[in-house]
Structure formats: structure tokens, C-alpha cells
Amino acid sequence: MPFAGFNMPINYKTGIINEHKNVRNHSGIFDVSHMGQILIENNESYLHKLEKYIPLQLKKLIKNRSNYSFLLNKDGGVIDDLIISNIDIKDKSYLYIVYNASRKKEDEEIFISCAPNAEKIYEKNCLFAIQGPDSINVLKNIIDIPNNMNFFDILISKYDNNEIIVSRSGYTGEDGFELSIPNESAENLINLLLKNENTMLCGLGSRDSLRLEAGLSLYGHELNEKITPIEAGLSWALDKERLEDENLNGNKVLSDQLKNKLSNKKIGLISTSKSMLRDGMTLFDNNNNEIGKITSGCFSPNLNKSIAIGYIISEFNTDNPIFCEIRKKLELVKINNLPFVKKNYKKNGSIYE
Amino acid sequence: MGAYMSEKKYTKDHEWVSIENEIATIGISNHAQESLGDIVFIELPSVGNSVKAKDEICVVESVKAASDIYAPIDGEIIEVNNNLENDAAIINQDAENEGWIFKMKISDSNQYSELMSEDEYKQFLEQ
Numbered sequence: 001m002p003f004a005g006f007n008m009p010i011n012y013k014t015g016i017i018n019e020h021k022n023v024r025n026h027s028g029i030f031d032v033s034h035m036g037q038i039l040i041e042n043n044e045s046y047l048h049k050l051e052k053y054i055p056l057q058l059k060k061l062i063k064n065r066s067n068y069s070f071l072l073n074k075d076g077g078v079i080d081d082l083i084i085s086n087i088d089i090k091d092k093s094y095l096y097i098v099y100n101a102s103r104k105k106e107d108e109e110i111f112i113s114c115a116p117n118a119e120k121i122y123e124k125n126c127l128f129a130i131q132g133p134d135s136i137n138v139l140k141n142i143i144d145i146p147n148n149m150n151f152f153d154i155l156i157s158k159y160d161n162n163e164i165i166v167s168r169s170g171y172t173g174e175d176g177f178e179l180s181i182p183n184e185s186a187e188n189l190i191n192l193l194l195k196n197e198n199t200m201l202c203g204l205g206s207r208d209s210l211r212l213e214a215g216l217s218l219y220g221h222e223l224n225e226k227i228t229p230i231e232a233g234l235s236w237a238l239d240k241e242r243l244e245d246e247n248l249n250g251n252k253v254l255s256d257q258l259k260n261k262l263s264n265k266k267i268g269l270i271s272t273s274k275s276m277l278r279d280g281m282t283l284f285d286n287n288n289n290e291i292g293k294i295t296s297g298c299f300s301p302n303l304n305k306s307i308a309i310g311y312i313i314s315e316f317n318t319d320n321p322i323f324c325e326i327r328k329k330l331e332l333v334k335i336n337n338l339p340f341v342k343k344n345y346k347k348n349g350s351i352y353e
Numbered sequence: 354m355g356a357y358m359s360e361k362k363y364t365k366d367h368e369w370v371s372i373e374n375e376i377a378t379i380g381i382s383n384h385a386q387e388s389l390g391d392i393v394f395i396e397l398p399s400v401g402n403s404v405k406a407k408d409e410i411c412v413v414e415s416v417k418a419a420s421d422i423y424a425p426i427d428g429e430i431i432e433v434n435n436n437l438e439n440d441a442a443i444i445n446q447d448a449e450n451e452g453w454i455f456k457m458k459i460s461d462s463n464q465y466s467e468l469m470s471e472d473e474y475k476q477f478l479e480q
Contacts, residue, residue, distance in 0.1 A: 010390070015445075016416045017391045205390070205416060274394040276414045299393045299416045306393075327396075327412065327419075 006034040009203040016205035020301045027132030028202035034101040037122040040115045042093035049114035055238045061086040066152045076250025077225040085154045100219045126186035131176035138196045151345035160185040173214025173343045209298045215338030221295045230257040233266040268338040269308040275326045277308035284323045291316045363474035364425045377457045386448040389415035395441045397433040426464040428457035
């Protein structure tokens with residue numbers, strides 16, 4: 001199916017549910033080469049310009065660590081969500097940024113305006129994710145992974161005499177790795193990984209159900225230019241000191257939002273029937289007043305029920321029943337704390353030196 | 354009409370129909386099941402309803418999407434496959450036998466003759 005200009009498989013031959021369970025129980029491999037990957041020289045003037053959009057203190061990022069962050073517009077709305085890492089390649093220090101395929105145009109306009117010599121390495125590097133509790137065992141036979149590598153650690157390793165970028169990360173709620181590897185070595189590496197009989201190729205379908213169970217936001221669903229990270233329940237990813245900095249887009253909006261009550265809140269929902277909750281469905285209270293909308297919905301293989309993420313008005317008391325309109329009928333849904341399935345990361349560290 | 358099992362026919366909406374003693378059995382084709390992917394839920398039609406060809410009468414939900422099932426011909430719904438309520442994945446395993454969805458008493462057998470034969474359906478899929 002077409003996805004952000006790429007032809008991507010929803011699933012491979014065994015189906016979404018099987019791929020999903022294989023990642024939760026063993027491991028699965030995702031080709032995410034459609035995503036943007038860019039290298040920006042770690043130079044003070046570039047970082048200062050980028051700090052207008054990115055709510056982190058970029059100069060203080062710890063070497064060999066990744067961070068979840070955003071590009072923000074003037075109103076504090078999310079232009080994109082991304083992973084930004086501080087790494088050295090061939091003795092030169094870079095910010096390595098991975099961003100959404102659907103936002104390449106908007107993001108790259110910003111990156112290039114801040115750092116004209118930024119290098120779009122997705123033109124020569126594939127990006128693969130191996131996810132699931134067995135990922136470490138499948139990978140360590142092929143690539144050196146230090147024992148003390150934690151979730152969101154990132155390093156340069158070697159494969160096929162080429163330098164590759166290895167990060168312990170992913171978007172499934174499981175332990176796992178992402179590998180940025182030159183195109184010419186990619187197929188060889190994938191075939192080697194697939195020799196392990198408990199791993200398999202996985203498509204966009206299971207990637208979506210895994211991230212939804214893990215309560216993770218997806219751009220174009222929970223996130224867009226009209227929603228701030230705070231409204232999306234992601235204020236943990238903002239550097240609070242940066243909110244006082246006039247150089248940061250939307251800093252006033254964001255610091256006000258932190259102090260005051262928001263108009264909407266993000267919630268997790270679980271179906272009480274077998275009907276599927278889907279993106280765009282409307283939520284009602286028991287007096288038939290519209291109180292919100294679903295932004296992502298799917299079948300959860302782990303819970304054997306449909307689950308969803310959505311936004312409702314903050315004043316709604318969540319002790320009261322919520323109904324979802326499914327094919328013109330109102331069906332009762334239950335609030336469920338996010339994540340739906342506990343995250344299984346190898347422990348986290350702090351973000352600054 | 355005597356007691357005989359007719360040839361299986363197909364609609365452009367990827368349903369199959371077979372007729373025995375003026376009773377039509379309807380399900381979705383194996384091709385439809387493959388493109389829908391894992392089926393997790395089916396909203397079965399109501400027994401006793403009279404329907405016209407092309408009416409939306411029930412919904413199949415897969416992990417990917419909800420798909421309407423249409424009545425292939427005019428008639429009355431007389432039976433539904435209750436096994437699917439607990440295990441809609443039967444359709445993935447055996448779409449054109451155990452995965453049947455509902456039965457109809459048909460009112461116009463000409464409508465049935467106009468549907469595609471298996472070969473015609475195969476050609477239709479290749480287009």
C-alpha cells in the first residue's frame with residue numbers, strides 16, 4: 001500500500017497478528033528505510049539555530065545517547081516528532097536525527113535553513129529495526145553490542161567493513177535496536193538476521209498495533225501542527241528550562257499550558273464489545289454530548305480487544321461512561337491507562353552530561 | 354426445482370453464493386479473506402430481514418479495516434453462522450466452506466444466474 005510516497009507492506013505472509021505476537025515473544029524485523037535520517041555537524045551556530053525549533057539544550061546532549069523530541073512551530077504545535085542523537089563519525093561530532101517520512105519536506109526545510117551542509121544520509125543508508133526481547137541475542141552474533149548498552153544508547157559499529165549506526169531503540173514498547181546501514185550491505189545483513197528461525201519480517205500493520213499497545217504517539221494521529229507536546233501528554237520530553245527561552249518557538253504558549261488547565265486530554269480506550277475502534281470515530285457522554293474523538297484505533301493481539309487513543313475535553317469526569325459511535329450505534333468504551341502493555345526497555349539514563 | 358447443489362458463483366464485491374433447494378449460502382471469497390487479513394469480528398445480519406441485492410447487510414472487521422458485506426441477490430435472511438461470533442478467524446481458515454456467513458431464501462433465481470462463475474471470477478480478479 002502507498003505510505004508517505006513509498007510502497008510499503010502492511011504485512012508479510014503470516015499476517016499482522018502473528019507478526020505482532022512474534023515481536024512481543026521473540027523478535028521481528030522492520031524495514032523503516034522510508035524514514036528521514038540526517039547528519040548535522042555539531043557546531044555552535046547550527047545548534048543555536050536548531051534550538052529555535054527543538055525544545056532541548058542541544059549543546060549539552062550526552063555523547064552516544066538518543067532523545068525523543070520535536071520540531072515546534074510558532075504556536076508550540078508539533079511540526080514533527082523525532083529522535084535526536086549525539087554521535088561521532090570518523091572523529092567528527094554530529095547530531096543524527098531520525099524523522100517521519102510524511103514530514104520530510106517540512107523538516108528538511110528547517111534542517112537545511114539551520115545547517116546548509118546537513119547530510120540526508122537516507123539517500124545512501126537503509127534503516128532497519130529489530131524489536132522484541134530476543135533482539136539482543138539475534139543481533140549480538142552478527143554485530144558487537146556492549147553489555148552495558150541501555151535503551152536510547154547509540155554507537156558506531158562495523159559491518160562488512162562499513163560503519164553503521166546502532167541505537168538501542170524502537171517504537172514497539174519492546175527492547176530492540178535500529179540499524180542505519182549502507183544500502184549495499186543491507187540485504188546481506190537482513191538475510192543473516194533472518195537465519196534465526198524465531199525472527200521474521202514485519203510490516204506496517206504490526207508496527208502500528210505494537211506502538212498503540214505501548215501508548216506511543218504517531219504523527220498525523222495524536223500529533224499535528226495544532227497540538228502541542230503538552231496537550232499530547234508528552235511534556236516529559238520538553239526541557240523546562242528551554243520554555244523560559246525566547247529563542248524557542250511557542251515558549252510562552254507552552255509555559256502557560258504547563259501552569260494552566262488544558263482544554264483537552266489524551267486518553268486510552270478499550271472496547272467493551274468486539275467492535276473495532278478506529279481513527280476519526282466520535283466519543284459521547286451519556287447525554288449524547290460530543291466529548292472527543294479517537295485518533296488511533298486497532299485490534300490489540302495482547303488484550304484480544306480493540307484499543308484506541310483519543311482526545312476528550314478536560315472537564316469530562318472520567319468516572320462517567322463514555323460511548324463511541326461505531327456505524328451509527330453508540331457503544332460503551334472504557335478508559336484504560338496508557339500504555340496498554342507494559343514497556344520492556346533496558347533501563348534508561350539521564351539526557352544531559 | 355429438485356434437490357441439488359448448484360455451482361458456486363461470485364459477485365464483484367467478492368462474495369460467493371451457492372444454492373441448494375432455493376436456499377442460498379453466502380460468504381466472502383478466499384481472495385477477499387486474503388486481502389482483508391486477520392479477521393477479528395463480524396457483525397452478523399438479522400434473521401428474518403428481507404433484503405434487496407446490493408443492500409449492506411453486515412460488516413466484517415479485520416485488523417486493517419471494516420468491510421461491508423452486501424446481499425448478492427434479493428431474499429430473506431433465514432440463518433446465520435453463529436460460530437463466527439466467537440471465532441471470526443474461521444473465515445481466514447476456510448472462507449468458502451466453514452466460513453459461510455448467512456443463508457437466504459431467494460426470491461429470484463435469475464439474479465443468481467447472472468453472477469460470475471468461478472472462471473469468470475478468476476478473470477475478474479486478474480483485471
